[in-house]
Amino acid sequence: MEVSSKENTHFFSNNTILPEDRSSFKSESSASKDKESCCGGIKIFLGALSFVYFAKALSGSYLKSTITQIERRFDIPSSLVGIIDGSFEIGNLLIIILVSYFGAKLHRPRIIGAGCLIMSAGTFLIAMPQFFMGRYRYERFPSTINSTVSISPCLQDKSQTPLSALEKSQAKINAGCEKEAGSSMWIYVLLGNLLRGIGETPIQPLGIAYIDDYAVEENAALYIGCVQTVAIIGPIFGFLLGSLCAKLYVDIGFVDLGKVAISPKDVQWVGAWWLGYLIAGVISVLAGIPFWFLPKHLSEPHGRKDSSTSSEQSKFIVEESKDQHKSYQHQAKLAEMAKFLPSLKNLFGNPVYILYLCASIIQFNSLIGMVTYKPKYIEQQYGQTSSKTNFVIGLINIPAVAFGIFSGGLIMKKFRIGVLGAAKLSLGSSFFGYLLLLLLLAMGCENSDVAGLTVSYRGAKPMRDNEQALFSECNLGCSCSDNDWDPICGENGVTYVSACLAGCRASNGSGKNTVFFNCSCVGTFESSHSSSAVMGPCQKGNECPKMFLYFLVISVITSYTLSVGGTPGYILLLRCIKPHLKSFALGIYTLAIRVLAGIPAPVYFGVALDTTCLKWGSKRCGGRGACRLYDSSALRHVYLGLTLVLGTVSIFFSVAVLWVLRKRSSPQDETLSANGERGACGTKSRKDNFVNSDQLIQSTYWPEKETRL
Numbered sequence: 160m161e162v163s164s165k166e167n168t169h170f171f172s173n174n175t176i177l178p179e180d181r182s183s184f185k186s187e188s189s190a191s192k193d194k195e196s197c198c199g200g201i202k203i204f205l206g207a208l209s210f211v212y213f214a215k216a217l218s219g220s221y222l223k224s225t226i227t228q229i230e231r232r233f234d235i236p237s238s239l240v241g242i243i244d245g246s247f248e249i250g251n252l253l254i255i256i257l258v259s260y261f262g263a264k265l266h267r268p269r270i271i272g273a274g275c276l277i278m279s280a281g282t283f284l285i286a287m288p289q290f291f292m293g294r295y296r297y298e299r300f301p302s303t304i305n306s307t308v309s310i311s312p313c314l315q316d317k318s319q320t321p322l323s324a325l326e327k328s329q330a331k332i333n334a335g336c337e338k339e340a341g342s343s344m345w346i347y348v349l350l351g352n353l354l355r356g357i358g359e360t361p362i363q364p365l366g367i368a369y370i371d372d373y374a375v376e377e378n379a380a381l382y383i384g385c386v387q388t389v390a391i392i393g394p395i396f397g398f399l400l401g402s403l404c405a406k407l408y409v410d411i412g413f414v415d416l417g418k419v420a421i422s423p424k425d426v427q428w429v430g431a432w433w434l435g436y437l438i439a440g441v442i443s444v445l446a447g448i449p450f451w452f453l454p455k456h457l458s459e460p461h462g463r464k465d466s467s468t469s470s471e472q473s474k475f476i477v478e479e480s481k482d483q484h485k486s487y488q489h490q491a492k493l494a495e496m497a498k499f500l501p502s503l504k505n506l507f508g509n510p511v512y513i514l515y516l517c518a519s520i521i522q523f524n525s526l527i528g529m530v531t532y533k534p535k536y537i538e539q540q541y542g543q544t545s546s547k548t549n550f551v552i553g554l555i556n557i558p559a560v561a562f563g564i565f566s567g568g569l570i571m572k573k574f575r576i577g578v579l580g581a582a583k584l585s586l587g588s589s590f591f592g593y594l595l596l597l598l599l600l601a602m603g604c605e606n607s608d609v610a611g612l613t614v615s616y617r618g619a620k621p622m623r624d625n626e627q628a629l630f631s632e633c634n635l636g637c638s639c640s641d642n643d644w645d646p647i648c649g650e651n652g653v654t655y656v657s658a659c660l661a662g663c664r665a666s667n668g669s670g671k672n673t674v675f676f677n678c679s680c681v682g683t684f685e686s687s688h689s690s691s692a693v694m695g696p697c698q699k700g701n702e703c704p705k706m707f708l709y710f711l712v713i714s715v716i717t718s719y720t721l722s723v724g725g726t727p728g729y730i731l732l733l734r735c736i737k738p739h740l741k742s743f744a745l746g747i748y749t750l751a752i753r754v755l756a757g758i759p760a761p762v763y764f765g766v767a768l769d770t771t772c773l774k775w776g777s778k779r780c781g782g783r784g785a786c787r788l789y790d791s792s793a794l795r796h797v798y799l800g801l802t803l804v805l806g807t808v809s810i811f812f813s814v815a816v817l818w819v820l821r822k823r824s825s826p827q828d829e830t831l832s833a834n835g836e837r838g839a840c841g842t843k844s845r846k847d848n849f850v851n852s853d854q855l856i857q858s859t860y861w862p863e864k865e866t867r868l
Contacts, residue, residue: 200457201374204268205382207449208366209389211275214446215359216393217400218282218439219247220557222352224401224549227535228432232295232409233288233345234776234784237532241765243349244531248757250281250356252750258361259746267365268453274361275447281354282440288344289433295409297420297427312658312666312675313637351436358443373457391561398553400438405430405545420670423544425695426787427644430545506744510819511735516751518812519728522589523756525805526721528764529798535768536798539789540603541707542699551711559715563722571727578734579820581727586813588724593806595717596799602710603795604703607696608653609646609788611660612773616680633680634662642777644787648697649681650690656774661692671695731816767797 222244230240262270370382408419409429421428507513537548567584570576576584606613611629629641639659647658655661655678662679675692682690736744769786771793776784 200454201370201382203449204369204373204453204457205385207446207453208271208362208370209386211271211362211366211446211450212386212390213393213396214275214439214442215278215362216390217397217442218278218355218436220394220397220553221401221435221439222247222285223531224398224405224534224545224552225432225435226531227538227545228405228409228429229345229348230535230785231427232429232432233348234778235345236783236785237535237765237768238762239345239765241531241761241763243345243352244761245758246349246353247356247359248753250353251360252356252753254357254360255364255750259364262361262365262368266455267361267369268450268455270361271365272447272450274358275443275450276358278355278358279440279443279447281351281356281358282436282443284351284354285348286433286436286440287351288347289409292344294414295429297425312661312663313634313639313679373459388561391557391564395553395557397439398549398557400435402546402549402553404432404435405549407431407434409433418670420673420694422671422695423546424542426646428545502740502743506736506740506747509736511816512732512744514812514816514819515728515732515735516748518809518816519748520751520755521805521812522809523752524760525802525809527756528760528805529802531761532764532768532798536794537707537710539794540791541703541710542604542607543707555711555715556718559718560722563719564725566719567723567726570723571730576727578731579817579824581731581734582813582817582820585724585728585731586810586817588720588722588727589806589810589813592717592721592724593803593810595713595720596803596806598713599710599717600795600799602706602713604699604706604791606791607699607788609696609773610653610655610680612656612788613790614653629656629660631680633682634660637662644774644776646696647675647692647694649678649692651681652697653681654696655680655692658692663692735820764798764801767801768794771797 226240226244229235229243230237258270366386367383370386371379374382406423407430408414408416409431411431411434423430533552534545534548537543537551538545543551567588570584571581574580608614610616611631615628616631616633630639637659639657641656641660643657643659645657646654647661647663648654649661658666658675658678661675661681663675663681664677664679666673666675668674671694673694676690678690678692681692732744732748733741768789771790772786772788773790774786774788776787778784
């Protein structure tokens, strides 16, 4: 500010000695240079901010794609994974108020740069446990790992096992127990995600405000729209990166991949989840570098120089540089604090705002929970690999969401829809979206035939006590453990929990190519003509691939339909509150969504999904690990049912919003304000109203927009 004042003094001093015509020429040239430097500076900032939005969207969506990988790697239940996922919102909430208030007084580009460094540090921290936990250990019969030791799967007599092999096995277990503390390293993943939330906090409020302050007014909405468009591209690359890393074995580069006895189709498979976080961390570091070289202020556009509206930051600077305004500022702050409670009362006294807030909170609960566990649902319900699941979500679902958001804004502009119309469009989008979601209840796969869990050893339905049903007459003579999960597929098409529980007495080969013979339980099955089995679980039924195709089609249409209502709903929120309360209302709205939806939804969705588990894994030193097998039917009803129940409740609140708006509307003006006065909606001309609507459509943002599926 001091530099600019000196330049102005020099400028005016030159004017006193220059002829009038030359002075005017210099004035025009100076103004044109200012405009060029302003445009160049704001475009550089726009490009840097767009890259940051891409980086944060990529890392956020990549976390969603690795939910099942993290669960298996750390042997933790879904409920705990939900807490890890919600820690991002907690980190964001810790400093959002401080950043929003003090950010305008400080060097905003450098604060954003510092946020990028913190975000990258958190991303790197998430990947760190991989380098301290030791190699990943999956449950496998010894002969499938080391072909030099011949051990019968069915250990009728422990003397069959060479003493050295037993000692080595026991030594490995003891070594695993010594490193069992590594399983608690999921805390570092939680802390890393918390840091990501803290680092991301200044990006949106300070970045968008900076563009709005220094961009030409007619270009501000376009610039913000470009940033949001790039933010939607980020999740596409995030899920595609998740698909690529899920194909790679977790310990790639550290072990001989030829000796790995599991494949990506195995439920114990863990991909190189940590690799994507390293890539995302590097991208975040690169995204933050330009902000350290950007100026604290840009010269304001020529059209804004004489306007009554000035930037938020310049107001702080000008007022703080004048001593005579200090007492006035103090009084203004006291007056502002005194207005807080009346403003809060006024806001919560607005029935449309309260009803829409309740509808949004409940709807975001359903959407966030559904998005978080969608990869798990596809893997468990349709037997797809993590790699294919992430590829499908990134390449099909995310573009459908982006197209839906764009369509909602286009419909608002094309048909010049007012507040009442926006409420109808938002309600219709939710209603038809959840109606389509109802169809998915009929598009599931039946449970895989797993002896002792979903079918009995003779082919009949299992006993209610699944753990007791794991043992049968055909494997009573074997020394088996009911805690193991080392599935094999019998030639009868039935999966057995382990070769021992299948009663197999001989094996040939090693690794993925191991074949088991003389399996007594396979031979006793009703339709069995052989007693051999191969490594890995059996594939789902023949109808499952077809059901998965139907699921993809309906899922894409549902994603598009639900996303269409996002922009109209946001416009409804802005149009039906008093103009001076908009910022406050949006702050309360964002806070409520994060606290009441972003944090709890992944947790209780995870708890609900854990209730459908049929077979839990076990840790080396005891204790329950990650779920190995879910009841497909129960999983489908819990996952989709919980989403539909929450969505239905939100629709009732949306109907109430429409009813209140209709009650307060008049036939002459459907855009009447929700408080009964002709405020922001009714007093403006129809043309001006919709020009502002177009700007809001382009700059619309709400939590989890990038990953709403």
